[in-house]
Amino acid sequence: MKGTRWRRVPWVSLSCLSLCLLPHVVTGHTTPLPVTSASSASTVSSGSPLKTETSGASLLPYGAGAGDLEFVRRAVDFASPLFRPAAGFPLGSSLRDALYFTDNGQIIFPESDYQIFSYPNPLPTGFTGWDPVALVAPFWDDADFSTGQGTIFYQEYETLYGEHSLPVLQAESWIRKITNNGGFKARWTLKVTWVNAHAYPAQWTLGSNTYQAILSTDGSRSYALFLYQSGGMQWDVAQRSGNLVLMGFSSGDGYFENSPLMSQPVWEKYRPDRFLNSSSGLRGLQFYRLHREERPNYRLKCLQWLKSQPRWPSWGWNQASCPCSWQQGRWDLRFQPVSIGLWGLSSRQLCSFTSWRGGVCCSYGPWGEFS
Ligand SMILES: *[C@@H]1O[C@H](CO)[C@@H](O)[C@H](O)[C@H]1NC(C)=O
Secondary structure: OOOOHHHHHHHHHHHHHHHHOOOOOOOOOOOOOOOOOOOOOOOOOOOOOOOOOOOOOOOOOEEEEHHEEEOOOOOOOOEEOEEEEOOOEEEEEEEEEEEEEEEEEEEEOOOOOOOOOOOOOOOOOOOOOOOOEEEEEEEEEEOOHHHHHHEEEEEEEEEEOOOOOOHHHHHHHHHHHHHHOOOOOOOOOEEEEEEEEEEOOOOOOEEEEEEEEEEEOOOOOOOEEEEEEEEEEOOHHHHOOOOOOOOEEEEOOOOOOOHHHHHHHHHHHHOHHHHHEEEOOOOOEEEEEEOOOOOOOHHEEEEHHHHHHOOOOOOOOOOOOOOEEEEHHHHHHOEEEEOOOOOOOOEEEEEEHHHOOOOOEEEEEOOOOEE
């Protein structure tokens, strides 16, 4: 699936040559770096405000001390387990059921649970709207964690019923400020932090990258925030060749945006921590609206309604209530999909096992919503 190793061979020898001849030429970075050492034991760091230096946005606190989980494989390419937001995640014009992140600076919304890949090569054309893969790219380029350097931390925040969480409040406040809409209330948020990521092949490349992606949705609207650690984006531009880094997103159904850095020279592309958004006044932060249009989220309404119902102790098999979405029902062993006649995608039905004796059947619309 990922058989692209061959292309790297000539490049490896070239970079080795330039490394051997020019051992002192480094990335051109002179500022002391607030980055902790490259070991995976680097738990909490960041959160260290760099506001005195620039108007740069700080990464949200990350690492074990911030309650994050660590996910890294000592392999050249890898993908995280799937996340399944209970109310789905709006992307383009679709409501997505699942997503995962990869070592290569991507968050991907797969078409099915069996299409889980880490795509090492960024699209040479940038996002075009014809891209088949639904993908959010804070820093899509070929990273390499296989030598034991660098790691990835993540945390999922479910705030369906208004639970309190500091990182979510911070993300909400950024979103409210940038969209100029005070009403945004996150219901599900994912924070992924790539820490000291080295470029492939890690044993030959100089510099590492530390950056964070935050995806947040209120069920109808969804946003991505990319935060680049000030001074923490250090890949050696001289060692990049072939496809260059890609930042932005594509919904897989025709809605997309490329980072404004995509039209800049290569040395600026690789330093997104220095990018100043003149309209927001924030440095090192990129912001994307991921939903094409706002739609009511019936799964969320249903979940919230269920929560508001008193818990009847007698609720059980015979009075099974309908799952709030087709996707949830498929994971609920009490229910089975029924295929009597020709159910199109626009009408899907789930019935509990007892339904032939007069149990419960539930039907779902095209978004998987209970109807
Ligand atoms: C720059 O800021 C504006 C307004 O604050 C925002 O709408 C836009 O998405 C930002 N651009 C990027 C690339 O983050």
